[in-house]
Amino acid sequence: MKSIVYSRPGDPSVLELVERPVPEPGLGEVRVRVVVSGVNPTDWKSRAAAPNGLPFPEVTPNQDGSGVVDAVGEGVEGISVGDRVWTYLSAHERPTGTAQEFTVLPADRVVPLPDAASFDLGASLGVPAMTAHRALTVAEDGPRRLHPGALDGLVVLVTGGAGAVGHAAIQLARWAGATVVTTVSGPEKAELARAAGAQHVVNYREGDPAGVIRGIAPDGVDIVVDVAIIANADLIAKVIRPRAVVSIYANTGGNEVTLPLRAHMGLNTRFQFILLYTVGREALAAAAEDVTAAVRDGALPVGESAGLPLHRFALERTADAHAAVQDDVVGKVLIDVSPA
Incomplete structure (x- = not known):
């Protein structure tokens, strides 16, 4: 699979496109085929500032994303292959975020995306x-x-x-x-x-x-x-x-x-x-549930007409996407990872 990685902190130039094996979900985990990856300030800050070194030898960035469940590990309930989902804290305490074609996450960080919601919207939820x-x-x-x-x-x-x-x-x-x-x-x-x-x-x-x-x-x-x-x-x-x-x-x-x-x-x-990162599981679960309810009600649209312009980049241009967020572009930066 195609994946964006970095192995040292620095400016966006440390990001590179590589080929990596498709990961397998373990106990309590879900594999998602990423359609859209969302970029937030926390993503470039984590990449740029690591005074004690990176937490892993190699990191794939981006906390937020949306896509389709591709595989389900043992012990996972309520999530099935083929489900449309949005993800949050995808790279928190893990080496692999959503800037890649497939990502494996704990099941509690994978949330059903209402049928009427676009993958763009799903990738814009998470951190914001x-x-x-x-x-x-x-x-x-x-x-x-x-x-x-x-x-x-x-x-x-x-x-x-x-x-x-x-x-x-x-x-x-x-x-x-x-x-x-x-x-x-x-x-x-x-x-x-x-x-x-x-x-x-x-x-x-x-x-x-x-x-x-x-x-x-x-x-x-x-x-x-x-x-x-x-x-x-x-x-x-x-x-x-x-x-x-x-x-x-x-x-x-x-x-x-x-x-x-x-x-x-x-x-x-x-x-x-x-x-x-430190609000605790109860607060995260409540937010995920309430945000999904708001999406279901049509209350969280994105796009310029809804007040949040979208800026799109291809996966191989992830460095440019990070630079745009770092330069305070107005709106939401999205990376198109794979076809819907």
């Missing part, structure tokens, strides 16, 4: 949608699961609404009944956020964004899904209500943040840091 789910379900006064009506009466602020996680957060929050406000840096991203479903879009580079958000939510924001806490700490302090949660899923802009302590202490603000 599951991160967004976690961000929306950790509030002190909010739900632990998402479904229509779960966020009724709540106001969600999504900073960076044109990114992949922000896009999924807007869609999931709307599906669950929230009023969604998002901040963006310009008119093009504003259009994408509106296409995703945000009712209110605020350009944080113009005027008084905190005042505009307070005008929309006089009692304050309940949940913040935040991409850049270093830059947004002061704004967030001005717009949240008591006992709000600030869900932080990225360290955009650096590694240290200064918080207005008195303001947040008075508000009993909860800061929740989010990384899928």
Whole structure:
């Protein structure tokens, strides 16, 4: 089979196309013929930054993907050969992700893909949608699961609404009944956020964004899904209500943040840091189930008309796909691995 691998950390040039044997699933494992592989920032960061060396002699990247079950190992129930599926954390603690024609995964990382959903959508879920789910379900006064009506009466602020996680957060929050406000840096991203479903879009580079958000939510924001806490700490302090949660899923802009302590202490603000690798099995299983339900309801479309432009690359151009994500291309980067 064709596989993309790297054997040392570095820039995208370390990625190479090779031939490898088709792997066999073991106990509790499933083999998936990958149709589309999704690229996330975590994929290039894992490749580029490995100060203690790579965890395996050879690594195939990419956590997310979609495809068709090709073989099932002993002890697997509820998954059959021929099932259309989406995958998550495909390369976590394993040497082989989805940038190859076949991949073997633990059965609990393989999720049925609803019949009406495209493989493009399936490969776009994983990291973005599951991160967004976690961000929306950790509030002190909010739900632990998402479904229509779960966020009724709540106001969600999504900073960076044109990114992949922000896009999924807007869609999931709307599906669950929230009023969604998002901040963006310009008119093009504003259009994408509106296409995703945000009712209110605020350009944080113009005027008084905190005042505009307070005008929309006089009692304050309940949940913040935040991409850049270093830059947004002061704004967030001005717009949240008591006992709000600030869900932080990225360290955009650096590694240290200064918080207005008195303001947040008075508000009993909860800061929740989010990384899928360590959220635990229960949270992952809940996210996979709820995200699939949202897909079944048609609540998570992708593509430019839905606010998330798709950028396609062939498998042999995986290095270019990684470079595009590393260069902050707006939208979702997908790799076409095999025919549907």
